[in-house]
Amino acid sequence: MSDGESLQEVLTYYRSWLAFRQRFSRVPGVQAAVFADGSVAFSAAYGLADVESAVPLTERHLFRIASHSKTFTATAVLQLVEQGRLRLDDKAEMHVTELVDAPAGKLTLRDLLSHAGGLTRDSDDADFWQLAQPFPDREQLLAMLRSPDAAVIADNERFKYTNIGYGLLGLVIEGATGRSYNDHVRTEIVEKLGLSDLGPELDPARSAEYASGYSSLAYADERVPIDHVDTQALASATGFYGNARDLVTYFSAHLPGDDRLLTDASKRQMQHPLWNVGTDEWPKYGLGLQIAKVGDRELFGHGGGYPGHITRSLVDGKAGIAVSVLTNAIDGPAQQMAEGAFKLLDLAQSKERPEQSADLSRFTGRYAGLWGVTDIVQLGGRLYSMDPSQGDPADKAPTLEVDGDTLRVTEDYGGGSYGQRYQFTFDADGRPESIRSAGGLRMVPIERFALPPRVTAG
Incomplete structure (x- = not known):
């Protein structure tokens, strides 16, 4: 990753976006990590590991990562x-x-x-x-x-x-x-990397550390918990557990030049796209790895679907970036959330970083009104307006230019408010008090937004 400043801007917003997506998607919990610039650059958890007991999800909770196996x-x-x-x-x-x-x-x-x-x-x-x-x-x-x-x-x-x-x-x-599958991969892969929160099969001794898995909302109004079980002879297909931090660290060993597990020649064989998965050109499959395109990036990795847990990891070998997102619901949007990190990176790096004189951070935040939520986001030294309720955070994001206490829409997708302004009102401490959106609607910082019992005229 050549632009460390843009990476930090992306990770700052990614944290906020994931928190919103976890609540908006009605997923009990989301755990995520990003490996970049040679180490774990981001690790976070949102929501609950156990809904019935109101146990907050942490970065250390374990998930069944299924076909990552x-x-x-x-x-x-x-x-x-x-x-x-x-x-x-x-x-x-x-x-x-x-x-x-x-x-x-x-x-x-x-x-x-x-x-x-x-x-x-x-x-x-x-x-x-x-x-x-x-x-x-x-x-x-x-x-x-x-x-x-x-x-x-x-x-x-x-x-x-x-x-x-x-x-x-x-x-x-x-x-x-001459050894069991579980013993062999634990010794030759997990222990070689020194990872303590990754393993080939359900570990009953650590049962309190697993995030509970939950059913779907597709067929019921409420989710119910799903037990964790041993996958026995299918451990090599679906047995592994882990957390996002250890998972991106594992995938970092699949980056070029890292010889802890395999030579680069073997890694190239694994990552070489051999078969089209469907009728479209992408995604493809290599040797134990899925290969996908997100924007112009060719990414390798895998997803996992276990009863109650949906997980996804994506790796950009050229940029040295790995992203893992783990969810504890059978319909969790882990793939969408993992792809979101790369889409934000692409937006942040889509233009040369401008010379900066204005303080952009004073405008950034999440603003709410009756029609929804708008994020003002700083990426790549520019400001963008985003709708976090959309699955792709960077899709059609209008570009904003500072003009005093207003932001003018200088680029949009044609159906927005090109040329119009976001007008800010700041309090005595310089924090946004309210904004008039480019569409003319008044909004306030989301933490101050509250609906009345009934929305009435006037």
């Missing part, structure tokens, strides 16, 4: 490839001998890592995702893999996401190392 599994496989103990073109049956006569055993590790093996996603009876039954153990997973229904389509026909395939990769790692 696939990145750890892929990392472990590539480590073993570097050590000469596995090859990407090995067939699974070479290391899981119970599958010698099964079609799943003929799939290569590369096929499995890239979701190109054509295997069933979760089998025909996947109600373990609704906690109606336990997650499959080793024998049950092998039975699923030996089933005639395991192969849904031919291998390498197209991208086909499969948790069962990643469960098989966990068995491959066990076969190649």
Whole structure:
């Protein structure tokens, strides 16, 4: 990140934006972290870890990060490839001998890592995702893999996401190392990075540290808590837990030049886009990593969907920035919130930073009126007007220019108030007391805004 001043401006607003989005989205809790310039530059938590007991969410609470587990599994496989103990073109049956006569055993590790093996996603009876039954153990997973229904389509026909395939990769790692999957990845990945709040499976000894997970508002007016359960033989697909701070630190080890886990050559293989995930050009999938475009940035990372927790991590390898957002609701907007950090960075860096004489910070803040909320935000040495209720904080944000105690709209998207002004009234201490928006509506700082019992004329 070349512009440290812009980064700090972005992180200052990102903190405020996330707090608003957590409340506005009616998500119980949001935890987020950003790695930049070689360290964790931002870490915060909003809302509640336990709604029923009114426990505030902290930066240390643990989340089930679900399919983030696939990145750890892929990392472990590539480590073993570097050590000469596995090859990407090995067939699974070479290391899981119970599958010698099964079609799943003929799939290569590369096929499995890239979701190109054509295997069933979760089998025909996947109600373990609704906690109606336990997650499959080793024998049950092998039975699923030996089933005639395991192969849904031919291998390498197209991208086909499969948790069962990643469960098989966990068995491959066990076969190649002689250790349990959980012990191996804990030793070779988590402990190598010195991370204490990251692990491969539910840890009952730390049960009080987990943020409670909650159901959706799609089918009910109230959320209900969802138990945490062991994912057993699918740990390599979905078992991991962690917090945002440790998660971005883990992803920093996937940046170029960092040799703590893998060589750059192996990281390039993981991050190389092999398959289109859908019919559009983006996103794509590599070896255990999703690759997406946000603006002009090509980002790698992964999402995770666990009963009660939705999580997302995105990494810009060129800029050396990693963002993780963890939510404790089954419909949490983690992806939108993670992408928001990069969209704000793009806006802050979209123009050359101007020479500054006026104090821009005296205008910044969150202002409310009957029609909604407006944020006046300082990014890249400029002021912008933003609507935090929109999912993309930087979309169509009008640019504002200081003129005394007013801000003139100098750029907008055409449907705004180009050429008009935000007129500020300041109190004796120089703090904004009220504003007249560019649309002519009076607004006040949000902490002073209150609705009457009924909005009446006059």
